[in-house]
Amino acid sequence: MQMVQAQQSNTQDLKSATQHQLNHDHSGHDHSGHDHSGHDHSGHDHSGHDHGGHDHSGHDHSGHDHGSHAGHGHDSHSSGPCGHHDGPYDPTGTAIHHISDGNVYSILDAIRIPLPTFLYAPDKGWDFFMSSKFHIGHHEDGHMSYNGYVMHHGSAYRVVDAGFPMEGSVAHDCFTKKTVKDAKGKDKDINYVMYNGKEYKLDARSTFDAGLLGGGITSFYDYSISKNVLSMILVALLLFFLFRKAAKAYTRNPNSAPSGLQNVLETVFMFIRDEVAIPFIGEKKYMKFLPFLMSIFFFILGLNLWGQVPFLGSTNVTGNLTFTMVLAIIVFIVVNINGNKDYWKHIFWMPGVPVFVKPVLAAVEGLGLFIKPLTLMLRLAGNISAGHIAILSFIGLIFIFGDIFGGIGGNVAGTFMSIPLTMFMMALEIIVAFVQAFVFTILTASYIGAATEEHEHH
Amino acid sequence: MFLAITGTLAAIGAGIAVVGAGVGIGMIGGRAMDAIARQPEASGDIRSAMILMAAFVEGAALIAILLSIFIAG
Numbered sequence: 320m321q322m323v324q325a326q327q328s329n330t331q332d333l334k335s336a337t338q339h340q341l342n343h344d345h346s347g348h349d350h351s352g353h354d355h356s357g358h359d360h361s362g363h364d365h366s367g368h369d370h371g372g373h374d375h376s377g378h379d380h381s382g383h384d385h386g387s388h389a390g391h392g393h394d395s396h397s398s399g400p401c402g403h404h405d406g407p408y409d410p411t412g413t414a415i416h417h418i419s420d421g422n423v424y425s426i427l428d429a430i431r432i433p434l435p436t437f438l439y440a441p442d443k444g445w446d447f448f449m450s451s452k453f454h455i456g457h458h459e460d461g462h463m464s465y466n467g468y469v470m471h472h473g474s475a476y477r478v479v480d481a482g483f484p485m486e487g488s489v490a491h492d493c494f495t496k497k498t499v500k501d502a503k504g505k506d507k508d509i510n511y512v513m514y515n516g517k518e519y520k521l522d523a524r525s526t527f528d529a530g531l532l533g534g535g536i537t538s539f540y541d542y543s544i545s546k547n548v549l550s551m552i553l554v555a556l557l558l559f560f561l562f563r564k565a566a567k568a569y570t571r572n573p574n575s576a577p578s579g580l581q582n583v584l585e586t587v588f589m590f591i592r593d594e595v596a597i598p599f600i601g602e603k604k605y606m607k608f609l610p611f612l613m614s615i616f617f618f619i620l621g622l623n624l625w626g627q628v629p630f631l632g633s634t635n636v637t638g639n640l641t642f643t644m645v646l647a648i649i650v651f652i653v654v655n656i657n658g659n660k661d662y663w664k665h666i667f668w669m670p671g672v673p674v675f676v677k678p679v680l681a682a683v684e685g686l687g688l689f690i691k692p693l694t695l696m697l698r699l700a701g702n703i704s705a706g707h708i709a710i711l712s713f714i715g716l717i718f719i720f721g722d723i724f725g726g727i728g729g730n731v732a733g734t735f736m737s738i739p740l741t742m743f744m745m746a747l748e749i750i751v752a753f754v755q756a757f758v759f760t761i762l763t764a765s766y767i768g769a770a771t772e773e774h775e776h777h
Numbered sequence: 778m779f780l781a782i783t784g785t786l787a788a789i790g791a792g793i794a795v796v797g798a799g800v801g802i803g804m805i806g807g808r809a810m811d812a813i814a815r816q817p818e819a820s821g822d823i824r825s826a827m828i829l830m831a832a833f834v835e836g837a838a839l840i841a842i843l844l845s846i847f848i849a850g
Binding site for chain 2: 594761
């Protein structure tokens with residue numbers, strides 16, 4: 320019966336095309352202020368809606384088309400595919416969503432900054448557009464498709480069903496998810512988009528971000544200026560202006576004591592120079608590598624701290640394996656092109672050990688050549704992602720308690736649990752932000768030092 | 778069924794790796810504290826060496842965790 324009602328609601332929606340569908344909420348996630356039990360669902364008064372803002376949380380839901388909701392409470396699992404609520408809070412999904420990259424920069428799930436989206440599908444060619452074309456709504460789900468692409472949980476997906484209109488924009492309904500067994504018998508989630516009451520299969524997300532975590536190969540590539548890329552650009556610009564300001568102060572007043580910003584930057588700069596660069600690389604050569612070490616340190620530190628700012632997007636750039644992989648590859652290249660004869664000799668033909676040990680050591684050292692950047696990559700991404708997940712889990716306590724004890728009382732209890740834990744974790748994460756930037760730099764310096772060290776010949 | 782066991786075993790393996798790294802990093806930290814208490818003037822050098830060693834120990838644990846992820850995933 321509910322399916323029928325859902326169908327009816329869809330038919331009703333079609334009459335006024337996009338606008339009603341903009342008001343559809345999405346399955347699988349509901350956190351803020353969506354307690355529908357207290358709302359008046361009966362009056363189908365469509366006036367007074369802000370269709371542009373998509374701010375569902377602050378709205379009076381009486382105007383929504385809640386045909387499929389008339390008969391049951393919001394904790395029911397049997398609502399139509401586009402029901403408002405289909406189950407309890409999902410901590411894992413929420414955490415993964417929040418540490419992933421995306422094609423929209425959201426602040427508090429209220430202000431959504433559209434980003435340039437560059438998608439390429441080998442069988443179709445390029446698509447360049449702003450992600451505002453998706454009409455992004457609550458929880459970063461789009462309401463419109465564009466050239467066969469839709470937005471779900473902040474990421475562009477491609478519809479892989481020929482029945483779906485592949486050209487131009489059409490309004491679609493919510494997203495649904497099915498779990499199926501793949502060829503190896505493992506559970507795999509497949510997303511579908513509802514359009515005209517039918518489900519259309521979505522391809523997996525483009526895997527430049529999450530392929531390692533099981534995304535798989537897709538039929539399209541996402542080269543967008545994503546949330547992470549925008550954060551990188553912003554932090555790079557911020558660092559550029561901060562250091563330019565400090566540098567100007569030095570040239571203007573070379574003889575006066577540093578003050579303000581200069582003081583902060585100088586302290587950190589001197590620390591890296593005196594504690595990292597000089598001891599590990601040596602007095603003679605450190606100047607050649609100092610700019611590289613400083614760039615790495617301040618870029619990682621800036622991005623770590625940028626991700627820690629509450630409500631400001633909470634981008635997880637340094638917790639992204641792709642980003643840390645690029646950093647590790649750069650370090651690998653810098654270390655190895657600066658490696659001297661002794662360095663290579665110590666890898667492939669270790670002096671001073673018996674001949675039969677040499678090949679064994681060469682194998683171990685050769686492996687170590689690649690394990691070093693690999694651990695650099697994993698350490699940074701793992702630590703920062705773990706911190707983000709811990710904070711999100713503690714915030715999730717509010718909703719988990721709300722699900723267990725029901726209603727506002729559980730939410731309040733969860734909030735009192737959550738606030739101290741979250742504050743503690745954020746304080747810890749600020750330390751981790753500094754320590755991880757420092758560890759990355761000190762390890763880079765020690766690898767460079769080992770590669771450029773001049774041994775006395777025995 | 779079998780796959781479920783594989784996932785659990787991978788999780789246990791990751792846990793054991795973390796225990797090992799925890800013991801290792803704990804010992805490094807503890808000994809570094811001893812060393813700093815004995816020779817406070819060398820605290821800078823000791824701290825750098827401590828962080829470097831902790832990073833190496835952590836690296837071994839990270840490889841174990843990565844293997845666990847690949848086996849489970």
